[in-house]
Amino acid sequence: EIVMTQSPATLSVSPGERATLSCRASQSVSSNLAWYQQKPGQAPRLLIYGASTRATGIPARFSGSGSGTEFTLTISSLQSEDFAIYYCQQYNNWPRTFGQGTKVEIK
């Protein structure tokens, strides 16, 4: 199975600052990568698919990039509602696998 590794585990950022989250795959997943946001007590929400395509209703401050084994989620200017845990997921191979998550917390 493809192992997805996210870094850092925790990212401390001030509101208005830029956040850069990384996701690495143990083998190439092409551009078959999605990002999700999860807030406490809530289900995950799809942010990005195809490595860089924003899902419906997702603000433009969220952007994704990368292909192959290295991927990045960037939040250009953090808003209060963006403090959450972010997960990447590959869908190039079975089984579908998720990273362990990056928690974005208020600095």
Added chain:
Amino acid sequence: QLQLQESGPGLVKPSETPSLTCSVSGGSISSRSYYWGWIRQAPGKGLEWIGSIYYSGSTYYNPSLKSRVTISVDTSKNQFSLKLSSVTAADTAVYYCARHAPDSAEYFQHWGQGTLVTVSS
């Protein structure tokens, strides 16, 4: 507007075989465009894909759980279900149902709010 609602037993004893159901509203589970899936999240942990099903009954399972998992669909009730056999404390988790993206079993576009299953004697 599509809504998914999980229901389950809440508390189960070790070795039991709980059944969880996902009720779909605002869309037909028989749509030829969609796969439907189950994902779980142990307390304080990350997400683990369990398996996915097409309305026709075609399934994909996570090999780590395949021997204990059965996912089925009931088109008459617009529901799909998960059975997990021989549970242990390690199966304690919030179980989410979700709909995949159109025409694929790729990423998860819509999620239910989740239901907690606790395994304890």
